Amino acid sequence: MEQERRTKEELFDALVHNALGFVNTSIDHLQHKPKNAIVDLYTAIELFLKARLMKEHWTLMLSKPETGDLQNLAVGDFLSVYLDDALKRIQSILGEKIDKDASENFKALGEHRNQIVHFAHSGMDNSSKTQAGVIVEAWASWHYLHALLTGPWEGIFQPYAAELQVLNQRMMRQGEFIKARFEILKPQIEIQTMKGNKIVPCGHCLMPAAIEGETHAWGTDYACMVCGVDDTALAECNEELPCPECGTPFKFFQQGNSTCPNCSHEITTDILIDLCTKHFPEGDGWCEDGQVHIASCHNCQHAQPSVFFIDGMWSCVSCFDRGWGAVACSRCDEFVTGDMERIKYFACHKCEPQVREQILRMAEPSASTTSEGGEPAL
Ligand SMILES: [Zn+2]
Ligand SMILES: [Zn+2]
Ligand SMILES: [Zn+2]
Ligand SMILES: [Zn+2]
Known part of the structure; x- marks a missing residue:
């Protein structure tokens, strides 16, 4: 074995x-x-x-x-x-x-x-x-x-x-080539601006070449003309927390921000969770008093619950993803973020392994394949 x-x-x-x-x-x-x-x-x-x-x-x-x-x-x-x-x-x-x-x-x-x-x-x-x-x-x-x-x-x-x-x-x-590409596309980007499209910096190649799309509560979609990536620029969160060492407030909701800008005290994910537990003691309007108000993040699956209701949105202080819904899963009762439909009809990220195993046991691989182009099924 x-x-x-x-x-x-x-x-x-x-x-x-x-x-x-x-x-x-x-x-x-x-x-x-x-x-x-x-x-x-x-x-x-x-x-x-x-x-x-x-x-x-x-x-x-x-x-x-x-x-x-x-x-x-x-x-x-x-x-x-x-x-x-x-x-x-x-x-x-x-x-x-x-x-x-x-x-x-x-x-x-x-x-x-x-x-x-x-x-x-x-x-x-x-x-x-x-x-x-x-x-x-x-x-x-x-x-x-x-x-x-x-x-x-x-x-x-x-x-x-x-x-x-x-x-x-x-x-x-490979960024130099990206810059070269940007130079080549510049006239086309200008045409987009003249057509009334808003051009913003792309979060991936960083070139000011992304055409803004739909805006949601959690951010704005964009499509980059230079690197071809479609993504969402997450809405900024300007909330501040006091540094546990020097007490100076700092903007904490951004990736890669791991030290206090004032005293350089290291701010780990665990410290952020501690601070948020004190400063954001409530969930959204759906959370009943006394109920758990810190959700487990389906995106990064941080071991401890890491999603707080900050600035009107469920926000994970481990992976800094935000804008998802949070519910108590009806199967396992864990308070989790994720796609609401998926949690309702399939499973949340916590109970998913068990649910999947059940499904696998019911349907062995032999029953679950497609046969395209006349090929033999699995
Ligand atoms: Zn890009
Ligand atoms: Zn500090
Ligand atoms: Zn997360
Ligand atoms: Zn569950």
Whole structure:
């Protein structure tokens, strides 16, 4: 039993290291072999998705047992089928929601990858993307992948946090090309301004090239013309808390703000939770007196409840995500944030593993797959 478990862990580790290696070579290739960069990054994304599935149950990463047919498929087709399947399984079997922007970005990268691979084989080569375009494409895909690995999947990929950070820094250094891209697009950005669109700085490439979209209570959507990322700029929270050391009030609700600006006292997440427990002793209007008013965050799943009702919004002082609803889960009674519909009809992040296990036990993988393009079902 012990032996078997270790083997699976080793396999998982090998898979993740393989994936990390492909991100690394992808960055190596960005400057001079942009096509290899796309192919390698796409491979890395698939490997990470596989690793995520494997962590749940090792059979979930097997593509199809009837490999006879698979060997006849073009490599590109096989890989694109796999990406789709992996995304579907993560959402249907694991019950995890992958951001639509992220899955669409991965699929688009996969299509680009297939074009490169197929044209290379047939000797035709017209997948004409500018170098800046490729870098921006890789940048955007990395953004979505990195967000998954360090956000909802942080607990799973935590042992690789240091490696991921190094890769992220390397990717961020591609900034000069992003600037070049910005210069090229400047006239088009100006046209957008003349059309009456509001242009704001993008939270990812930092270029003033993001077209503002819909505004919600928790922030404003934007689409960046330079790096192609769609995201939401979270509404600023200007509330202040007194430093536990010197008593000077400081703005605490921002990522990376870990010392007191006055006395440099270290402000950890635990300190913030303590301070907020004192200063924000009430939940929203739905919370009854005496009821728990600090919610567990579904986004970062911080061990302790970390979400307070601050400035009219549920706000996590661990990951600084805000704007979600908070309820007591009717299944496990935990006070949690998350997608209200999902909690109501499926599970909250606390009781999800048990609910999923129940579902898995009821429906073995054999009953849960699609058969596209006339392929044999799993
Ligand atoms: Zn951008
Ligand atoms: Zn201080
Ligand atoms: Zn959080
Ligand atoms: Zn629950």
